[in-house]
Amino acid sequence: MEYKDWIILKTVTEEKNVTKAAERLYLSQPALSYRLKNMEKELGTTILVRTANGVSLTPQGEYLLAYADEMLQRFTQLKERIQDMDNKVQGTLRLGCSAVIAHYELPSILKDFLASYPDVEVSVKTGMSQKINRLLQKDEISVAILRGEFPWNEEKHLLLNEPVCLVSSQPIELEELPYKPRIIAQTDGPLQAMFEEWWRQNFNKPPKVTMELDSMETCRQMVCHGLGWAILPAIGVSSHHELYSKPLYWKDGQPLCRPTWLLCTHSALELSAVRAFVEHVKRVFKSV
Structure with a gap:
């Protein structure tokens, strides 16, 4: 064969x-x-x-x-x-990225990276973080940028630890939430579990869910038009000053946060393209 x-x-x-x-x-x-x-x-x-x-x-x-x-x-x-044997940064970078980071951050990251390293060929797969983690475990990608907590014993760098926010078109008090329409954006299991646990800590009745949408961007647009409130990571609302947003806290006073990690294997770091990309991403997020 x-x-x-x-x-x-x-x-x-x-x-x-x-x-x-x-x-x-x-x-x-x-x-x-x-x-x-x-x-x-x-x-x-x-x-x-x-x-x-x-x-x-x-x-x-x-x-x-x-x-x-x-x-x-x-x-x-x-x-x-074989491509890595020459003494320069080249070869293929097999990258898997959370859909949210791919939407908000990845285009500029890749543009600047390829401007510095034009001999690198990039292959990108995006999706929910759980999917990206599976691709990394199966060695179908060499670098993963994903959101949430995943067990990993090799190379691991925290890029972001952003707050999770209550978002609405107008100021709203927490006590009002059970009686106002809630808009939900599709997300992965761990983040959804975080939302549900926070709700149980603060309310004794279910939220009034009126919309269940397939993306954070669609959810944000619905909120912008005054159709309800949502709980979203800060990355989705930080540049939209027309929205009211308020960080959420656990009962013990700790903020709800959504971490973003870069993961790869130690063996992948032996490749010049992977090493260069990891360092590039760390510099980008250090300046955020």
Whole structure:
């Protein structure tokens, strides 16, 4: 099997449809089917079966997929090590970033970084912090910027520890909150649990939730138009002076805070592109 066969198998498994996989790989459907049949012929076994929902892997195919994933990771690491042998900052930076940080901070970070290190090729994946953490654990990214607390025993740097705020279009007292419409933005489990615990400490009735939205930006826009109040990290409201915002506190007087961390493995730091990016990000957030 060749490198492109691993890519084919992984893509077909993700799409669960040969035609869609062929489109994604810029191949014709007959050409892709021919490659899959040759793989089965070479291995002497069936690796895919057609079902009502598309295609699925046989047990042999599942085993082969695990091998393909391992080979793709090893090949990526091989390329990174070879590119790093020259005495300059180059190679590939595989970055995973929280969607919120990607929206507010990452574009300027990457622009300045690539201006300083134009020989670095950047691959970026964004999403909820739990997703980014899984990508780091699976070694699909070499650097993670994520929000919240995650167990990690290797390289770890605190970038931000921002307050969590009550946000509304007009001043509002805490005692009014149960009776006013609340707007909720989709977030990850740990932050949602923080909100819920804070609410339980302060009120004995549930909030009056009127909107459940898929992004912090949409939530902020609804609040700006006076449609309700929300609880948001400061990063989402700090530049919007038209909003009323007030940091929240636990019963013991400690502020509610949302940390942002940079995580990577010690081995990833051996790569010049990773080292340069980590130092660049630390400088950026030190000046915030």
